[in-house]
Amino acid sequence: MQKKFEQLYKLDSKGKTRVWFMEQDGAKYRTHDGILGGTVKASSWRTAKATNVGRSNERTPIAQASFEIDAAYVKQLKGAYYDNVADIHLGCRYTEPMLAETYKSFEPGDAQPKLDGARCIMKAAGGFSREGEALPGAAHIRAALDAIFEKAPNLMLDGELYNHELRENFNELMSLIKKGSPPAERAAEIEATIQYHVYDIPSMVGVPWEARRDKLRALIKAINHPSIVYVEALPVNTPEQFDELHVHWCGAGFEGSMFRKRDGLYEQGKRSKNLQKRKDFDDAEFDIIPGGIEEGEGNWAGAAKRVICWLPNADRSIDLSDDKARKANTFEAGLRGKYPANAKLFAERDQHKVVTVRFFGWTPSEIPKPRFGVATKFHGAARTL
Structure with a gap:
């Protein structure tokens, strides 16, 4: 018997109201998503499988489908979706970072190496992922920023939890970042391993990139902590300059390069042309x-x-x-x-x-x-x- 779950709503970047809900038919489930009053598309059916078979916490396929549906609703209700359409103007419940468009054509601007770490918005309340999840592995980073947040409690930093020496073992890095309160014997390892590579200041609303860049460079220099790293932004005035830096960074083991418009604003929660990613894959x-x-x-x-x-x-x-x-x-x-x-x-x-x-x-x-x-x-x- 098919069951339709409640509809959730959010306001998208174009000012339109989106609707989202799920549907279950035994062990099968699927998602519906689209514009309220317009086209709503259904995904393909997914079939859940039994989990933890033979254990005390075993779930049948139907129970597993229900579990995955519940988890999807919890995730949506942590973000920009609401069960009451009248509340969608409240926006996302957490700080969404600016996302990058794909680089297509050159114009003078700034370039940075593209990291392959865990995106982290750092606030006075702690470090949070791009989906608003707390990152326990960032506790020592937050502690290193105590003096800064005491002076500027509304400051927000944008960067990645990263270590270039662990770039070929991302899953090991993530296991350190996502753990809960670590045992004492691992706390020192996490503190010595996880660095915060910072590349922007989202709280400087309406301020062009050039000014944010200069403020960030001075801020990280003043902090002077080995775990807080400024991601250098270099000027590129010709396509050849950008090509040379891109090849250099790829050869050094980075994922690619990033391009920033010098007059570009920080657009929270949007995929913006003010930030562009360049990769060879x-x-x-x-x-x-x-x-x-x-x-x-x-x-x-x-x-x-x-x-x-x-x-x-x-x-x-x-x-x-x-x-x-x-x-x-x-x-x-x-x-x-x-x-x-x-x-x-x-x-x-x-x-x-x-x-x-x-x-x-x-x-x-x-x-x-x-x-x-x-x-x-x-x-x-x-x-x-």
């Missing part, structure tokens, strides 16, 4: 199929070695044991990282539903798939970093 988030984090063999036994994901327009009601149907609706990505982190990932495989995959375009086949995909970030039940 694609990346996107994909849903993991049930049991899709697979174990390696030989020296990699006991550790995750590959992940199987749904293609964007997959029929999720298929029988995954049918090889033909599986190949038509899924793709495989490899994993980066060392054995200890991947062993931990495999042990916690049931917790992860969403993954970011880095790839080099799509195959030209009848069913296009990501080419040379490598999973880089696992996000649990939903993206929070």
Whole structure:
């Protein structure tokens, strides 16, 4: 029997009212999303699988579907969605960072290296992810900023929790960042490992980038703390200058480069042309199929070695044991990282539903798939970093 859950509403960046709700049919569930009074589209059906089979906390497929629906509603109601359409003017309940457009054409501006860490909005109340989740691994960063927040309690910083030496083992870095109050023996490790690389000041509303940049540079210099790092912004006045910096940063192990318009404002919660990302590869988030984090063999036994994901327009009601149907609706990505982190990932495989995959375009086949995909970030039940 199909069940339709309550509708939620939010105001989008174009001033239109969006509606969102979910629907369940036994172990299957799907999402509806669109413009109130206009087109509302339904996603493909997803089929939940039993979890923790044989344990005291076992869930049947139907119970698991209900659990995942409840979790989706909790997430939406933490952000910009409301159950009363009259409340949508209140906006998002947390500070949303400005997101980057894809770089397409050159104009004079500033360039920065593109990091591959965990986005972090730092406020007097602590460090928060791009989805508004508290980041326990940032507690020592917040403590290092005590004097600044005492003088400016409304200050907000935007940056990433990152360590360039751990760039090839993102999951290990994330495990340190997302942990709750760490045991005493790990507190020192976290403090020595996790740095805050800062690149903007969202609280300087209506102020052009050039002024925010100069203020940030002076602020980080005054803080003078080894865990607080200013992300240098360099002027680029010709395409050749930007190309040279981009190649240099990619060669140094960065993800790419960022371009900033010198007169650009900080646009919270928007994908803005004032901030543009330049990469030599694609990346996107994909849903993991049930049991899709697979174990390696030989020296990699006991550790995750590959992940199987749904293609964007997959029929999720298929029988995954049918090889033909599986190949038509899924793709495989490899994993980066060392054995200890991947062993931990495999042990916690049931917790992860969403993954970011880095790839080099799509195959030209009848069913296009990501080419040379490598999973880089696992996000649990939903993206929070």
